[in-house]
Amino acid sequence: MRFASTERYVATPELAVAVNAAITLERPLLVKGEPGTGKTELAREVATALGMPLIEWTVKSTTRAAQGLYEYDAVARLRDSQLGDPRVGDVAHYIRRGKLWEAFAADTRQVLLIDEIDKADIEFPNDLLQELDRMEFHVYETGETVRARHRPVVIITSNNEKELPDAFLRRCFFHYIRFPDADTLAAIVAVHFPGLKPALLTAALERFFEIRETPGLKKKPSTSEMLDWLKLLLAEDLAPEDLRRSPREALPKLHGALLKNEQDVQLFERLAFMARRQG
Structure with a gap:
């Protein structure tokens, strides 16, 4: 299972080495470069080349790390309780899975793209350290621990708009996509x-x-x-x-x-x- 250039994507030898090294080490691949140099498309082509489904998590300035795990819809539960809905007794009904949960729970190995991580708050990468390292997280509302069935291939992109924490960088394999000659x-x-x-x-x-x-x-x-x-x-x-x-x-x-x-x-x-x- 090795990545190289595809029919639709020209990967330099250095980029191909970075992708394959991250897969071997089972660490996230952090890709930086100028906007428009194919960072997002890289994840799509890696998924296609390796025959894996792709899960895309596009980060915005308002995105919180917890949203990648799950969200508890307390408002919907309160509304249902007022309407006498019998489902209100099952808190799991109001848990919305995030992109990381989708990748962890999948029956086959996935490629998980965390796109433009530098758009979020500076604490966003730190809040994902344990989950990306241990490939598990705890759901406090239900008391269950979600563990990855298959460790996903994680590709993280950044446009270098802000510095990422050292503790986060230590857990990644890094590659900078230089502008092509x-x-x-x-x-x-x-x-x-x-x-x-x-x-x-x-x-x-x-x-x-x-x-x-x-x-x-x-x-x-x-x-x-x-x-x-x-x-x-x-x-x-x-x-x-x-x-x-x-x-x-x-x-x-x-x-x-x-x-x-x-x-x-x-x-x-x-x-x-x-x-x-x-x-």
Whole structure:
């Protein structure tokens, strides 16, 4: 049971080693990297490649760690007691299973994705230490202990918006997905656009990396934005020469797919203005 690149996902050798090491060690894989570098998609492809079901837990700023275990719906129980519902005597009826409970109780081994863990409160990772380490937790309302039937493959993603606690990091296998070089990005593009003409691909990659390496850029375009841009280029039937940088038009064609804030658009407009003055 080893992971490698799939038909839809290009994994570098280093990333494949990280995934397989985490599986061997039976520790969560913590994946960091720029937004749009395929961290979430990695978990989906690992699940597909290993033939395991995927459980996704998307973390938000309001998410609490306890929600991943279970939630006790006291309001529903109170309402049912007022209505004379006979189910009110069974507290288990008002326990809502969380994503971790689903993964622990599954009949087969699962891939559990905890997506964007850095969005939650700083205590969120610490609150999951024991559950992820021991693969069990206690349900206080019913007095039962839930233990994992099969230890899930846990993949945790972070956009590095805040630091994670050292105690949490110690329990993870870590990998940072670096932005792909030109050859790797070309391989990624080939997966999504297998019939793309080499001349258009070369011109698009050259223009894309010119934009990413522009000094002063606030948000560099990501891999997913490059794929969106290529899709638009094909839809508009643009030729390679249409992508060449022009002193009078510093903004790339269909730049809205690559530049996502007004500061970066203004930066390229100023560069075009300066180039015209120097010309």
